[in-house]
Amino acid sequence: MRVAIISDLHFGFANTSEREEDSFIQGSEAIELALEGGADLILIAGDVFDSRIPTQDVLAKAMEIFQEPLHAKSSDIKILDSINKKRGEIAQAPFKGVPVIAIHGTHERRGRGLTNPLHVSEKAGLIVHLHCQTIVLELNGEKLAVHGFSGVPERYAKDVLEEWNPKAIEGATNIMLLHQNIDEFLYTGTDFKSLELADMPKDFDLIVNGHIHWSCQAELKQGGKFLIPGSTIRTQLTKQESEIEKGIYFFENGELEFKKLESPRDFHYKTIETEEGTPSSIVSDIESVLKEIPKKDKRPLVKIILKGSLKKGYSKTDIFITELGEKFKGDLILRIAKNQLESKSVLDRTELLSKNVGRALSIEERGQELLKMHLEGVNFVFGIAQDELLGILSEDSKEIALKKIKEAIKIG
Numbered sequence: 001m002r003v004a005i006i007s008d009l010h011f012g013f014a015n016t017s018e019r020e021e022d023s024f025i026q027g028s029e030a031i032e033l034a035l036e037g038g039a040d041l042i043l044i045a046g047d048v049f050d051s052r053i054p055t056q057d058v059l060a061k062a063m064e065i066f067q068e069p070l071h072a073k074s075s076d077i078k079i080l081d082s083i084n085k086k087r088g089e090i091a092q093a094p095f096k097g098v099p100v101i102a103i104h105g106t107h108e109r110r111g112r113g114l115t116n117p118l119h120v121s122e123k124a125g126l127i128v129h130l131h132c133q134t135i136v137l138e139l140n141g142e143k144l145a146v147h148g149f150s151g152v153p154e155r156y157a158k159d160v161l162e163e164w165n166p167k168a169i170e171g172a173t174n175i176m177l178l179h180q181n182i183d184e185f186l187y188t189g190t191d192f193k194s195l196e197l198a199d200m201p202k203d204f205d206l207i208v209n210g211h212i213h214w215s216c217q218a219e220l221k222q223g224g225k226f227l228i229p230g231s232t233i234r235t236q237l238t239k240q241e242s243e244i245e246k247g248i249y250f251f252e253n254g255e256l257e258f259k260k261l262e263s264p265r266d267f268h269y270k271t272i273e274t275e276e277g278t279p280s281s282i283v284s285d286i287e288s289v290l291k292e293i294p295k296k297d298k299r300p301l302v303k304i305i306l307k308g309s310l311k312k313g314y315s316k317t318d319i320f321i322t323e324l325g326e327k328f329k330g331d332l333i334l335r336i337a338k339n340q341l342e343s344k345s346v347l348d349r350t351e352l353l354s355k356n357v358g359r360a361l362s363i364e365e366r367g368q369e370l371l372k373m374h375l376e377g378v379n380f381v382f383g384i385a386q387d388e389l390l391g392i393l394s395e396d397s398k399e400i401a402l403k404k405i406k407e408a409i410k411i412g
């Protein structure tokens with residue numbers, strides 16, 4: 001059985017910006033590569049959508065992409081069995097073509113009982129969605145068990161995984177999908193323990209983790225391979241992202257094979273060091289770097305990191321980034337980071353108050369940090385998880401959030 005593995009498509013990422021079509025173009029290429037590459041089955045390890053409530057336009061575009069595997073030549077995969085998911089709950093339409101099985105990630109996760117966009121896609125008959133569930137498939141006498149562990153708040157990941165306790169199905173190839181932080185691949189610390197490779201269940205042939213956007217692999221001590229496929233789109237313009245290629249994987253006969261995506265924009269990550277620089281000297285340094293970037297039909301992404309110090313009397317706001325962006329708009333998409341530039345200006349000192357400078361946090365993590373900071377300020381005793389509270393707040397249900405906080409205070 002030839003299995004295609006994709007992750008973190010982030011449909012709808014950078015909506016209403018110059019990159020708004022990228023997630024669809026790259027996601028669509030990923031699905032096409034899987035089909036052209038002869039996949040019998042497509043697995044997606046979460047963050048299919050960039051938001052928990054995508055707009056109808058985003059939903060429609062994603063659904064159009066998911067029509068492709070439905071119309072592909074049937075791979076004749078049969079469902080043999082399922083665990084924690086009733087047969088009647090499994091969408092049948094995907095099995096008329098090349099089935100797509102997906103878990104939801106951090107970006108799609110909603111509060112308990114609320115419908116996320118993967119539930120919607122499943123109800124529409126486009127995909128099979130798994131959360132703490134297993135589906136056992138068969139093709140030409142070969143058995144494959146897919147175990148899905150959708151994204152859960154990091155601090156509960158270990159407990160939820162232990163409670164679910166997935167077991168490898170005997171006589172089958174076993175693949176697990178999850179979408180969490182994994183300690184060994186984290187560069188910034190968290191105040192709680194993430195899952196580690198040692199926490200992965202044993203006797204699995206392959207464990208696929210989404211969430212982390214750059215691809216890497218490891219051999220598990222308890223046996224089996226561990227794969228992070230990486231995202232199909234660059235959502236964070238980090239140095240690491242500039243050093244890797246975007247693509248999908250195939251898993252067949254125990255071997256992994258990488259296929260590169262051709263549609264992603266080139267991404268250049270450049271650091272400019274300056275000592276006692278003036279805004280005009282810095283702008284001319286930036287311009288000379290930008291002039292060296294090869295032109296492409298698809299405008300490359302360029303991230304410039306300014307480091308060093310500004311001459312006394314100048315503020316970072318004197319460096320006119322918008323004008324530079326305008327000037328090079330036809331050739332590239334420019335992002336400039338000034339937060340590593342030292343300034344003696346009082347105005348800029350306020351930026352140092354931002355605790356998160358230099359830390360690669362997702363928007364959700366930033367939200368959680370902020371919420372935590374504020375709640376600590378009022379001596380709030382946690383009877384309710386911040387993650388849950390943030391989830392409720394981001395759904396705009398202030399009344400429910402207040403009710404939960406009041407309940408929590410009573411318990412506390």
Ligand SMILES: [Mn+2]
Pocket residue numbers: 008047105107211212213231
């Ligand atoms: Mn992601």
